[in-house]
Amino acid sequence: METKFQLLKEQKFPENLEKKLISSIIDKQVTTIWYGGVYDSSYDLEVLWLRVKDKEEATKVFSKKYTKTLLEDSNYHIVLLDDNDFELQDKAGRAFTQLCLNNTLLLYKDDNTDLPRSYCYSSDVERFKQRYIETYNLLSSYSNSMNKDEEFGVSYFYLKFFEYDLGVIETMLFGTIKVQYTFTERLLLLERVFPQIKTLFVKKKKNLYYIINAIDKDPDSARLDDWLLALEKIQAKLHTMVIQLLDKFEFDVRPYRVKPKRKVKKKKTFKFIEQLLPLIKAKGVEEIYKFHETVTFENERAIKHFYLLVLTTKEEAEEIQKVINSFSCKDDDLRFTIIAHTRLFIQEYSFENIHFFEDVVKEENIIYSNGYYPSIHWMDNYDCDYGESIFRLKYPLSKINKFIKKNIVHAKKQGFISTNRLHRCLYIKLQMYILVHTTYLPHTSNLNTLLSLALYANNDNAPKLNVLINQLNSFLLTYTQKNTGQKDNNLILDNSTIDSLKQFFDFIDA
Secondary structure, eight states, X not given: OTTTTHHHHTTOXXXXXXXXXXXXXXXXXXXXXXXXXXXXXXXXXXXXXXXXXXXXXXXXXSOHHHHHHHHHHHOEEEEEEOHHHHHHHHHHTSHHHXXXXXXXXXXXXXXXXXXXXXXXXXXHXXXXXXXXXXXXXXXXXXXXXXXXXXXXXXHHHHHHHHHHHHHHHHHHHTSSOOTTSOHHHHHHHHHTTOGGGGGTOOEEETTEEHHHHHHHHOHHHHHTTTTHHHHHHHHHHHHHHHHHHHHHHHHHTOSSOOOOOOOOOOOOOOTTGGGGHHHHTSTTEEEEEEEEEEEEEETTEEEEEEEEEEXXXXXXXXXXXXXXXXXXXXXXXXXXXXXXXXXXXXXXXXHHHHHHHHHHSOGGGEEEESSOOOOOOXXXXXXXXXXXXXXXXXXXXXXXXXXXXXIIITOOSOEEEOHHHHHHHHHHHHHHHHHHHHSOOOOOOOHHHHHHHHHHHOGGGHHHHHHHHHHSOHHHHHHHHHTTTOOSOOEEEOHHHHHHHHHHHHHHHO
């Protein structure tokens, strides 16, 4: 008995798992065991493929709950394969059987069971791919017809459509279709071995997808197909993934492999990427987008100015902001205006900020990415209105206007003001100016960043605004920014400064 299970015992599986495996072999439920990683995956998920006589009986031992706990605790995943699954592989060309269930992964086989047929021809996989394409085109014709006729509920059809594509990926990577799993569970599992899946859906939480959750919670949203545009793009992306995966399997089963000559279009790198290394190295930075650049001349010097959006994780947002603040204070030939948000924030407020973010978060604007990330889902039906964003201003706009009117616009003489109140007036009014012209409400209160964003927000009036900014004493702005916590009246506003501030506030209120 010891010799029979020697290879299995040498793996040092968790004790409970080893007992279940041996018990299932003795009970003749499990006839063959393969153990290893999913084909061509750089992820460290360890998979046990168990050939069983009866899936229903085997599931009583290796239940979904047990399998889920084992995956979370020990990073082992159990896949049950029966005769139906190997018949499916015969139809799919047996590339999975040849490439994934090879003899090097074999841990156990009983004496009465033959190994599944593993001979495979690339033409067999090609035929399977063509059948997949035919079915895909048929399903696409249904969705196109439903869209054309403006039928309600196309979103639900797309979700079922996705399941078909996922089934093809699972067939090639796991050997069986995960019909007993929910759509979300299938996506989460595939993410662990097929990272391209991460590019499909924005996550609301670690194990919850935003758009799927939105459709589940709001049936009217699905019925009225608010997310149809996003779902169409996801479907096209998923279809491309399936074709690429099948192409790879078709190529890898060839006995003689000749690398195809492909011209890979080299992506342009951002010329000043090295200057951004402190930001790139900061923990929590996912992607960086360049959405605007300008060149100005100061004292016979050409000043390059780049506008960047940094997508961050929620956990590291504060630390990343500290790094960003260090960029905005530099005064040299290269300057950066940097804003930062989590991907989920942009998604949740996309209906407010779509006119701004849809032009910024584009693939052609990416200058740095450290992995696979999903595109933002844009709704089909939206009424973009900055009115909702006004409620997220830190201070009521009415009180800010009242203070400016009393202490600056109608000031009859020189007086005192605190840097705290001046900073509050400046950054709230700048945030509001940017919001009106872009439908984007900045979260930052950094005056340098806000002034730069204000120049970007309204190109037609940027020259006039730039003159008004230059009229303000640069030392006053710098001192105000550095002393935002000073609530005592520590600043003297002379007539010249009052006049400059009055012109500035009058302009951004116009």
